[in-house]
Amino acid sequence: xxxxxxxxxxxxxxxxxxxxxxxxxxxxxxxxxxxxxxxxxxxxxxxxxxxxxxxxxxxxxxxxxxxxxxxxxxxxxxxxxxxxxxxxxxxxxxxxxxxxxxxxxxxxxxxxxxxxxxxxxxxxxxxxxxxxxxxxxxxxxxxxxxxxxxxxxxxxxxxxxxxxxxxxxxxxxxxxxxxxxxxxxxxxxxxxxxxxxxxxxxxxxxxxxxxxxxxxxxxxxxxxxxxxxxxxxxxxxxxxxxxxxxxxxxxxxxxxxxxxxxxxxxxxxxxxxxxxxxxxxxxxxxxxxxxxxxxxxxxxxxxxxxxxxxxxxxxxxxxxxxxxxxxxxxxxxxxxxxxxxxxxxxxxxxxxxxxxxxxxxxxxxxxxxxxxxxxxxxxxxxxxxxxxxxxxxxxxxxxxxxxxxxxxxxxxxxxxxxxxxxxxxxxxxx
Amino acid sequence: xxxxxxxxxxxxxxxxxxxxxxxxxxxxxxxxxxxxxxxxxxxxxxxxxxxxxxxxxxxxxxxxxxxxxxxxxxxxxxxxxxxxxxxxxxxxxxxxxxxxxxxxxxxxxxxxxxxxxxxxxxxxxxxxxxxxxxxxxxxxxxxxxxxxxxxxxxxxxxxxxxxxxxxxxxxxxxxxxxxxxxxxxxxxxxxxxxxxxxxxxxxxxxxxxxxxxxxxxxxxxxxxxxxxxxxxxxxxxxxxxxxxxxxxxxxxxxxxxxxxxxxxxxxxxxxxxxxxxxxxxxxxxxxxxxxxxxxxxxxxxxxxxxxxxxxxxxxxxxxxxxxxxxxxxxxxxxxxxxxxxxxxxxxxxxxxxxxxxxxxxxxxxxxxxxxxxxxxxxxxxxxxxxxxxxxxxxxxxxxxxxxxxxxxxxxxxxxxxxxxxxxxxxxxxx
Numbered sequence: 001x002x003x004x005x006x007x008x009x010x011x012x013x014x015x016x017x018x019x020x021x022x023x024x025x026x027x028x029x030x031x032x033x034x035x036x037x038x039x040x041x042x043x044x045x046x047x048x049x050x051x052x053x054x055x056x057x058x059x060x061x062x063x064x065x066x067x068x069x070x071x072x073x074x075x076x077x078x079x080x081x082x083x084x085x086x087x088x089x090x091x092x093x094x095x096x097x098x099x100x101x102x103x104x105x106x107x108x109x110x111x112x113x114x115x116x117x118x119x120x121x122x123x124x125x126x127x128x129x130x131x132x133x134x135x136x137x138x139x140x141x142x143x144x145x146x147x148x149x150x151x152x153x154x155x156x157x158x159x160x161x162x163x164x165x166x167x168x169x170x171x172x173x174x175x176x177x178x179x180x181x182x183x184x185x186x187x188x189x190x191x192x193x194x195x196x197x198x199x200x201x202x203x204x205x206x207x208x209x210x211x212x213x214x215x216x217x218x219x220x221x222x223x224x225x226x227x228x229x230x231x232x233x234x235x236x237x238x239x240x241x242x243x244x245x246x247x248x249x250x251x252x253x254x255x256x257x258x259x260x261x262x263x264x265x266x267x268x269x270x271x272x273x274x275x276x277x278x279x280x281x282x283x284x285x286x287x288x289x290x291x292x293x294x295x296x297x298x299x300x301x302x303x304x305x306x307x308x309x310x311x312x313x314x315x316x317x318x319x320x321x322x323x324x325x326x327x328x329x330x331x332x333x334x335x336x337x338x339x340x341x342x343x344x345x346x347x348x349x350x351x352x353x354x355x356x357x358x359x360x361x362x363x364x365x366x367x368x369x370x371x372x373x374x375x376x377x378x379x380x381x382x383x384x385x386x387x388x389x390x391x392x393x394x395x396x397x398x399x400x401x402x403x404x405x406x407x408x409x410x411x412x413x414x415x416x417x418x419x420x421x422x423x424x425x426x427x428x429x430x
Numbered sequence: 431x432x433x434x435x436x437x438x439x440x441x442x443x444x445x446x447x448x449x450x451x452x453x454x455x456x457x458x459x460x461x462x463x464x465x466x467x468x469x470x471x472x473x474x475x476x477x478x479x480x481x482x483x484x485x486x487x488x489x490x491x492x493x494x495x496x497x498x499x500x501x502x503x504x505x506x507x508x509x510x511x512x513x514x515x516x517x518x519x520x521x522x523x524x525x526x527x528x529x530x531x532x533x534x535x536x537x538x539x540x541x542x543x544x545x546x547x548x549x550x551x552x553x554x555x556x557x558x559x560x561x562x563x564x565x566x567x568x569x570x571x572x573x574x575x576x577x578x579x580x581x582x583x584x585x586x587x588x589x590x591x592x593x594x595x596x597x598x599x600x601x602x603x604x605x606x607x608x609x610x611x612x613x614x615x616x617x618x619x620x621x622x623x624x625x626x627x628x629x630x631x632x633x634x635x636x637x638x639x640x641x642x643x644x645x646x647x648x649x650x651x652x653x654x655x656x657x658x659x660x661x662x663x664x665x666x667x668x669x670x671x672x673x674x675x676x677x678x679x680x681x682x683x684x685x686x687x688x689x690x691x692x693x694x695x696x697x698x699x700x701x702x703x704x705x706x707x708x709x710x711x712x713x714x715x716x717x718x719x720x721x722x723x724x725x726x727x728x729x730x731x732x733x734x735x736x737x738x739x740x741x742x743x744x745x746x747x748x749x750x751x752x753x754x755x756x757x758x759x760x761x762x763x764x765x766x767x768x769x770x771x772x773x774x775x776x777x778x779x780x781x782x783x784x785x786x787x788x789x790x791x792x793x794x795x796x797x798x799x800x801x802x803x804x805x806x807x808x809x810x811x812x813x814x815x816x817x818x819x820x821x822x823x824x825x826x827x828x829x830x831x832x833x834x835x836x837x838x839x840x841x842x843x844x845x846x847x848x849x850x851x852x853x854x855x856x857x858x859x860x
Contacts, residue, residue: 015790018789018790019789019790097810097811099809099810099811103800103804105810105811110789112822113792113822191640195822196822196823210621210644211644214640214641216821216822216823218823234845237844237845239855240845240847240853240855241845241847243847243853243854243855244847244848244850244853245847247850247851247853248847248848248849248850248851248853249850249851276854276855280854281854284854286854358840359448359449359540360445360448360449362543362838363838364838364839365838365839365841366838366839366840366841367841367843368840368841368842368843369842369843369844369845369846370533370841370842370843370844370845370846370847371843371846371847371848373847373848373850374533374841374846374848375839379529379848380527380529380535380839381527381529381535391646392542392543392625392626392646392836393626393646393648393823393824393836394823394824396836396837396838396839397838397839406822406823406826407826408792408793408794408795408796408826408827409794409795409796409805409810409826409827410788410796410798411795411796411797411798411800411804412798412799412800413797413798413799413800413801414667414799414800415664415667415670415671415799415800416799416800416801416804417670417671417673417674417675417678417800417801417803418674418678418801418803418804418809419678420674420677420678420679420803421677421678421679423670423673423674423677423678424673424706424710424711424714424716425669425670425673425706
């Protein structure tokens with residue numbers, strides 16, 4: 001099927017999904033989980049094809065992300081069951097207004113309709129995204145990277161078998177057949193057929209969506225996350241948080257990429273930092289963190305001199321940019337200039353400074369005395385997520401089921417009319 | 431100043447506005463209202479220039495929208511005081527989550543930053559939009575139609591005098607000096623300088639924004655609003671609602687443009703409709719409604735035959751498209767095809783039909799037994815509004831103060847770190 005045909009078919013699944021009750025959707029998720037495991041052999045065979053075709057063409061890290069195993073499939077099935085266990089966002093009355101004229105206005109959460117997701121060669125995203133969209137009452141149209149196509153296709157076949165079991169339309173979950181740039185552009189401009197487009201990928205994909213998308217789009221983003229160690233910080237706590245934010249999982253978007261240290265504590269803190277992240281890690285046989293230092297930091301500890309691009313780089317690696325700042329205001333200004341509006345933290349015992357930082361830093365999540373690594377749907381208690389939004393419209397931060405819905409006002413009346421030109425019916429005209 | 435310079439200056443007003451407390455913002459609104467009336471002479475003189483330049487070039491309706499009078503200025507000042515009386519949306523904790531690890535996560539309403547508004551030659555929009563943006567804690571950058579520029583400029587000068595009185599930065603409210611298409615395009619693509627763009631105007635402007643905007647944008651929309659008279663409708667109520675939705679104010683976006691009548695009641699209802707909207711209005715010396723009928727309706731009453739474009743036209747006039755449908759499903763399908771997702775109503779005593787209509791019709795407001803004319807911030811009890819959103823992302827329906835804000839997660843910790851790679855600090859390394 002062409003991309004247009006797939007989108008048209010997805011549109012036909014909108015109403016059955018919008019009308020499906022919670023029980024049916026949860027049964028579908030269970031049936032999809034069962035079907036995924038039942039199709040293990042076909043899926044692993046397809047994945048083997050993908051891996052063989054990709055070998056030599058992509059990096060080892062990419063190959064690892066592409067590879068499926070029985071244990072990864074079990075995790076994917078588990079993920080779908082976790083979505084089933086979450087509360088149904090559809091139908092929630094977000095606000096109820098009773099007007100003096102008797103109108104009862106219910107602001108009600110409703111499905112988006114058709115959600116398109118463009119992602120890279122990670123087959124597990126297929127079941128994660130499909131499960132979240134289904135529970136949110138929307139059809140999903142998936143467009144994966146070409147290296148994962150056979151794997152994703154086999155997964156979608158299995159998920160559709162699950163849908164059929166509970167008599168939901170199989171077009172509720174579709175995979176675009178074309179993995180060229182053309183199909184991504186088609187999704188970005190499919191006005192009236194795509195209610196929400198979520199690009200999950202690198203900066204290039206996000207930029208292409210911002211520039212070309214005419215359909216509603218949510219940027220899930222890169223994270224140049226900052227930790228600022230204030231003059232009034234507990235330096236032991238600061239070190240624990242910086243170590244955690246940088247080294248607990250450097251490849252993810254909520255990892256710290258830049259450290260700002262107040263001048264008053266730099267001479268004490270920076271040597272602690274270097275001992276912990278460089279010397280002790282080396283001694284323990286761990287990858288040391290490469291410190292990219294501005295000139296003030298470099299006058300206190302050894303490291304790599306920071307180049308002009310360092311503070312605008314998402315390393316996703318054992319690297320950390322370090323700058324000394326003169327004040328809280330300088331820290332806020334530095335963050336305003338370099339942040340991607342994902343997550344930033346201040347370490348301080350000064351409540352006024354903390355409040356000021358929280359007000360002035362314009363990011364999805366602002367932490368006071370905690371690691372940036374918590375920006376995550378599960379860690380926030382929102383359940384599974386579709387990604388982390390770094391934009392301000394609609395959803396900011398982790399996008400869980402609620403953020404995958406829109407709302408409508410359902411207004412119950414008993415004949416109310418509004419003032420304006422006089423009605424002829426005040427003296428009945430019939 | 432160039433558009434870029436104005437945007438840069440607006441950016442400098444972001445933080446002082448975000449930090450302004452409710453009392454200061456309300457004082458500013460009062461000072462702006464006072465300053466507007468104090469500057470009445472200058473504003474009316476500027477408006478006279480605008481009117482003289484526009485005369486002959488624009489329609490009488492447009493001239494009327496452009497014209498200011500002492501009484502209209504009083505209404506504008508009153509509008510600003512109404513905004514002052516509304517609750518402050520900024521700082522509201524929308525959700526508070528306490529995690530088992532002790533993190534306290536507050537989802538907090540915060541200002542957008544800089545809101546740009548492109549509008550036409552209606553000077554009153556200047557003070558309405560500026561007041562709403564200010565109360566929502568954002569700077570606003572206004573771009574009016576060229577016919578109203580002198581009037582809007584004089585109004586902005588007055589509003590800025592009010593801002594200075596309370597020591598808020600005057601760049602909190604700016605008017606773009608260039609009224610050519612170039613400045614609109616500059617606003618649409620001012621990435622990083624415009625946090626939200628709201629186009630208020632005709633379909634051409636909205637389309638240009640959808641196609642060209644790379645900054646976040648909310649469509650305020652055209653309304654092809656439907657009323658569906660079900661087989662189980664109270665026909666007297668249906669007639670009252672149809673008359674109100676069509677004739678109480680035909681020029682607004684929540685007026686009815688199309689009527690769908692179930693086949694079972696068409697032979698009874700359509701003659702009632704014609705008597706009320708055509709014959710009795712004519713007899714009363716009022717403009718009769720021109721009925722554009724599909725073939726089934728035309729076999730029952732007289733009217734103009736509906737052409738292919740009629741059901742996709744927002745008349746904003748004493749015209750109504752009328753179609754007979756075979757079923758509730760047909761009505762839902764007709765609306766899905768022709769609606770602009772603004773407001774639709776069903777008139778029925780059948781609760782199941784009402785529920786199905788509410789679920790299946792994909793519009794910002796869905797009415798059961800009430801007029802579409804209620805889709806309005808004031809009528810919904812939300813206070814003043816910036817417009818009616820017809821999109822699904824972020825805001826749907828009336829956009830009040832809450833919808834002009836975004837949110838951030840403010841996370842309070844006491845040193846929390848997240849699991850992952852082991853910390854060397856479990857045995858302190860310093």
